[in-house]
Amino acid sequence: AQSVSQHNHHVILSEAASLELGCNYSYGGTVNLFWYVQYPGQHLQLLLKYFSGDPLVKGIKGFEAEFIKSKFSFNLRKPSVQWSDTAEYFCAVNKKNTGFQKLVFGTGTRLLVSP
C-alpha cells in the first residue's frame, strides 16, 4: 500500500535558523507531491506542489522543496524560519493517472519556532 513517511515528528528551531523537513513515499509509480501547512486553529493550506518538470519547486512564504526520484523523497526547506512559521506541516502524495485524486498524507511534523 502507498505510504508517506515524515520522520521528524517535532522540530524546534530558533528564528532565522534553516529548516529541512523530510518526506519519503513508498509508491513506485509516478506521483504528484504536495506540502500542506496547518497553522494553529486554521485550515490546511497548500504550500507547494510538484507534478513534473524542474524537481526544485518554490512555494509560498519562502518555502521550497526538492523532488529526488531516486530517493523517493520530497523534502521541504526554508533558509530562515520566522516565528509565524510555527505550524504543522504535512507531506501528501497521490498517484498520477488514477481516476480521482486520492491524497495520502504523512503523519505530519510539528514545527515550533521560538522568537
Place this chain on the structure above:
Amino acid sequence: DTEVTQTPKHLVMGMTNKKSLKCEQHMGHRAMYWYKQKAKKPPELMFVYSYEKLSINESVPSRFSPECPNSSLLNLHLHALQPEDSALYLCASSEGRGPGATDTQYFGPGTRLTVL
C-alpha cells in the same frame, strides 16, 4: 478565490442524534472530498465525489452518509455515531479533470465534531 466553506464550525451530538455537515465551494470544481482528521493525526480520506457521483468510499461505516446535491455542495449526514467518531471533518475540492490530471485539493476549515 480558493475558498471552501464548511458549516457548522463545531457540533456536539449524542449517539442517537441525526445531524448533517455542509460544505460549499464556488470555484467550479467538479471533485469534492470528505476527510476525517483525529487529533495529532493526518487527514484520512473518507469519500470522493466526481461530477456529483460517488467515486470513492474508503470503507466508511454506514452511519456516515455523503450526499452531493449539486456541483457546489457536499453534505455528510451523520446518524448513530460513536464517541470514537469525534474528530475534525474536512471538506476539500479540486478541479476534477480525471485521470492524469494535475489536480490540487483545496481544504475548508473543517467541522469539529464531538459525539457524547
